[in-house]
Amino acid sequence: MTTQYPVLTEGPEPGLPRPDRASGAVAPSPGPAWDGPTYYGRAQLKPAPFENAVVGGYIFLAGLSGSSAILAAIAQATRGEEAGPLVRRARYTALLAPTLGSALLIYDLHTPSRFYTMLRVAKATSPMSIGTWILMGFSGCAILTAAAQFAGDRGVAPRAAGVVARLAGWPAAVLGAGLSTYTASLLAATSTPLWAAAPRALAVRFGASSMAAGAAALALAETDAPTRRRLETLTAAALAVELAGDAAAALAYRRTGVAPATRGRAGRVERFGAVGLGVVLPLGLYAARHWRDRAGRPEDGRALSVAAGLAVLAGSALLRVAVMGAGDDSAARPDVSFRFSQPDNLPPGL
């Protein structure tokens, strides 16, 4: 059979390479961003449909409550009756997650009336399921501890109330550690590039930030000066760990090519709000306060301490909201998500 139409043996001249050129002629180069083809610059992933202020606020409250429960148990065990006011405040602070935090979580559901379907399964592959059960367990223990504290304070069976508060306080502390950190696992176990790029560093940042927030909040309310100093030293230690986590995360972002997603507004909030205001500034203020103590003017340092504590709390909340926002940015940018899903970013052995 003969051909009825002219056949071009060669196609048209190849066009110039451009970012969204589909020929595949542009070789992928491991670099800061993907400069190979994209599909009309459209997002390859869908950003999480969370309200960042709401879920970020929950993560902050969960961290604050979790670390308060830890500090309550430790203060009770190491100082006993002497630390009574500190323990009382810590036990009441731990109620933030079961009350306001849970309400925020249910508010963020797209079908809030079905919040209870979270309780029909338990899944080790889903940090949200793990977190549901951690929050349930923590809520039970924290509420029991706080109720016993309340009863004891009002003179209702003070001895039995003390025993109940101590006994329920330990599981609350253990679950509080989970409550402070599972939220990082929740973000890391997604396909959102920025969250998935540094699972370990993100968890260290969230865990340390939780402890810093808990200690700072308790230090703000502490009237006993030596105890306040100890809590502030603990806050500074937690901030130092958080700073190390920040550095590790920044390195991982650069290595895996998701760093461009941190150059938006959320990334700026993370750098200047969470790290600058929430970590570097308070560390400086605590150092200044320490220097004044050394110089023999301890009373002058109270304002510095209060400012540092407030900055830590604000930074801890901003960290969570900013990380969520930057994650959404990374999911919306195909250059970032395609760079992240290159074979050189696969975990070893897979």
Added chain:
Amino acid sequence: MTMHPRAADFPQSDLPGVIPHESELTAGVRIEPGRSYGFFTDTTVCIGCKACEVACKEWNNLPADNLGLTGHSYDNTGALSANTWRHVAFVETSGCGGVRDTVEAPFQSGWLMMSDVCKHCHNAPCLEACPTGALFKTEFDTVVVQQDICNGCGYCVPACPFGVVDVSPVDGKAHKCTLCYDRLKGGLEPACAKACPTDSIQFGELSVLQARAEERVAVLHERGVPGAYLYGTPGAPGATGDLGHLNAFFLLTARPEVYNLPAAPTRPANRVAPSLASGLAAVAGLAVAAAFLLGASDRRRS
């Protein structure tokens, strides 16, 4: 393609009911619970007719998403969403800077078209992330959202490495392709595969489809399409990072990114343990520091 012998039993246009095991006649496969089913989408024979999109919307009663023009070639659908479970991507490979060439090689060889769909991953990240158990593996090895259980937490959306699952603002539940779970139960092949006029979308048992796809790649290589490869079969691009394999896999002729697919997606659940362990270690370390700090002040006082 030869006619199935049973097809002669149903010559009339108006049928009294569903033909028993109709998929045998239309797709050459009997649908039985306990076996793995999926899609093989061969993009080299896709003509971009969007019959799959329409058939999907018709069968599943899904409303339109976008009635405007996107300016992205003939793709006015844009992306998969809560209401769009098949999406035909259009890529114009010739021309430069958005200007179409005046000279075209025959057979429209300057086009790439691909009908995208939920991949029904073997280790499905959406299913592993779902905290309510609304997402589950069916008896046909497909992944489906149970609408009477989903509470719209939205965690499956960022979990999906392909950007498939979406929460509908209308009913507040997660939606995605069900691989026509209801049709499979009734012995019918999925609507998109049945509507596809070029057999670009093929429905069948996964092992059979994978063997057929390997054969098709070999044929294409022989015919002078050296760039043809499979996306989503075991060990291939798309089935990386412990995802296992994709029950809906593709034959592509350009880089995955060209079709808006990730080259090497990963399984998010593998990141749960490392991040939990590191976070707990950091908190435990700080708790020990707290015990020393608070305990030390005790000793100093006494």
